[in-house]
Structures are given as structure tokens and as C-alpha cells.
């Protein structure tokens with residue numbers, strides 16, 4: 001056991017078990033409930049070279065699994081054995097998040113390593129995350145190196161998208177849904193609805209296969225981006241509406257509106273375990289309302305990005321929703337986050353995104 005008294009906040013510490021056997025090295029946090037984040041079981045010092053190796057190993061996986069996209073997650077925290085470090089690559093720009101005391105201390109080294117390995121135009125930080133408070137770290141964002149760039153225009157799956165790195169949600173995009181945005185294409189048809197559209201990701205991916213697509217979001221900034229993305233791709237059959245997804249679906253049912261393809265990608269309802277029950281009620285309600293307005297034979301792509309909601313939980317509430325809606329539903333695909341967000345087998349929370357493609361008969 002490490003003596004917490006002797007460790008400084010954010011230090012890399014050697015961890016021993018009670019019989020003083022070396023157990024590994026970890027990032028120590030003096031504030032968080034997660035006092036130790038395992039870095040390695042090896043004895044060798046966790047220095048800059050070690051950090052650079054881990055980043056290089058992460059980059060090498062991306063070369064194998066990222067197709068047709070210039071924006072992807074280069075380092076995904078625990079999934080790349082770099083707990084609490086996020087590095088998102090947007091073409092020539094990199095956005096980082098250092099979400100623990102320990103990673104925050106390594107920030108300057110991360111910037112140097114990225115400069116050496118990739119010669120980027122810009123490196124930004126989006127450390128404006130509430131979780132940093134649990135570590136006693138301030139929320140901050142800005143340019144760490146290179147030019148001060150906020151918007152970049154990049155290609156994903158043959159479509160052009162604008163990413164707002166400084167002002168957008170997350171680090172500028174929802175990179176974890178990239179493969180699911182592509183996966184929806186074969187099912188998309190007729191009248192389509194993208195209920196939590198952000199910058200129009202799923203909506204644009206469906207547009208070529210559909211007669212019309214409606215994208216809904218509560219954020220006017222997101223819908224602005226969506227409109228610009230639509231224009232960028234010369235697509236004309238999309239419309240956008242600022243609305244609450246729950247209210248929209250309810251009103252659509254009252255008005256007897258019907259859709260052939262629906263995407264539900266809401267924000268996380270259960271950020272904490274204590275919210276699980278309320279979150280499950282939310283997912284049931286949302287999916288129930290969507291199933292009510294889905295035409296027979298229609299497809300529903302439905303997601304949960306709540307760490308504490310398992311795929312089994314989601315399947316169960318959707319089954320209950322299907323019974324209430326008197327719909328017979330089959331599961332066509334069970335999916336998860338894109339492969340540049342690896343799941344660490346021993347940390348179940350890293351399997352956070354669940355995506356089901358369902359067909360309602």
C-alpha cells in the first residue's frame with residue numbers, strides 16, 4: 001500500500017500490496033474517490049519515453065481501425081492504458097483533455113510528444129469538464145501550442161463536416177458514433193428523424209437514402225453547424241428544428257406523424273450510479289414514444305452513452321417499451337462505440353456506448 005501522506009497530488013506512485021510486494025505504478029489523486037489509476041505493472045520508470053510509447057501504441061491501433069475519417073480519438077484514456085487522458089485528432093489539429101491530477105501534471109509532456117510525432121497546426125485543451133472539479137482542478141480551455149484555430153472542415157465517410165473545436169460540445173464532435181453513423185445507411189429510407197442530431201451527423205448520413213430527414217436538437221448552436229454541414233454537402237432534403245426530443249416525439253404522435261427511420265442518440269441520462277433508475281425510465285419513455293411513430297417495417301437506431309446502463313438494461317427497457325407500444329421488435333444489430341474508443345475488459349465503464357438497430361414489425 002502506498003502511504004498517501006508521502007505522495008504529492010498527481011504524482012506517479014509505486015503501489016505495493018500489504019506484504020510489500022510491488023503491484024504496479026499509478027497516478028495518485030489526493031482528492032478524487034479514485035485515489036489510484038493504474039498505469040503499468042512494470043517496474044520501469046513511467047517517464048516521458050514510456051508516455052510516448054503508449055501514445056505511439058494508441059496511434060498504431062488507429063491506423064488499423066480508422067477508415068475514411070480525418071477526425072478520430074487518438075488516445076482513449078483507460079482503453080489505451082493512459083487513464084484520464086483523451087486526445088482527439090481533427091486532421092492537423094489535436095484536442096486534449098487531462099482529467100485527473102496526475103494526467104494534468106503530464107500535460108506539457110503530452111504536448112511535446114504530439115508536436116514531435118505529428119507536427120500539428122494546433123494543440124488545444126478542452127479541460128472545461130465538470131469532472132475536473134472532483135480532482136480539485138479548474139475548468140479551462142484554450143490553445144496550448146501552434147495556431148489559434150477553432151473550426152476545421154474534415155471528411156468523414158465521404159461527407160464534409162465542420163468541427164468547432166473550441167466552442168462545440170465535447171472536443172468538437174461525437175467521434176464515438178462515427179461507425180454507427182455509417183452503419184445506419186443501409187437501413188435508412190423514406191421519412192427519417194434524427195432526434196438528438198447535434199451537428200447533423202446521423203441526419204446527413206441518412207439523407208441520400210431518404211426522401212426527407214428532420215434533425216431535432218435543443219441547441220441552436222448545434223443546429224447552426226448542422227445547417228452549414230448540410231450546405232457543405234449540397235444536400236437539400238434536410239430540415240432542422242429546435243425542440244426537446246421528448247416533447248417533439250409526443251407531439252408527433254398526437255399529430256399522427258409517422259417515420260420510416262428514427263435515430264435516438266440522447267445525452268447520458270445516468271452519469272452517476274444513483275441516477276440509474278431515473279435514467280432507465282427516461283430511456284423507456286423515449287423509445288416508447290419513438291416506437292409509436294415508427295411505420296411498420298421501420299428501423300430504429302437507439303443509443304445509450306450512460307456508463308452505468310448496460311446493454312442488458314437497455315434491451316430490457318426497450319422490450320418493455322415495445323410491449324407498451326404494442327409493437328413486435330427485432331434486434332438487427334448490437335453495436336458499440338467506434339473502435340478508436342477501445343474497451344478495457346477489466347474496466348466495464350469503458351464499454352459506455354450501446355447502440356441497437358431495431359426493426360419494428
Ligand code: SAH
Nearest residue numbers: 174177196198201217218219244245265267
Ligand atoms: N448524434 C450526434 C450526437 C448527439 S449528442 C452525433 O452523431 O454527432 C446529444 C445531443 O442532444 C446534443 O447535441 C444536445 O444538444 C442534444 N440534447 C440534449 N438534450 C436534448 C433534448 N432534451 N432534446 C433534444 N436534444 C437534446
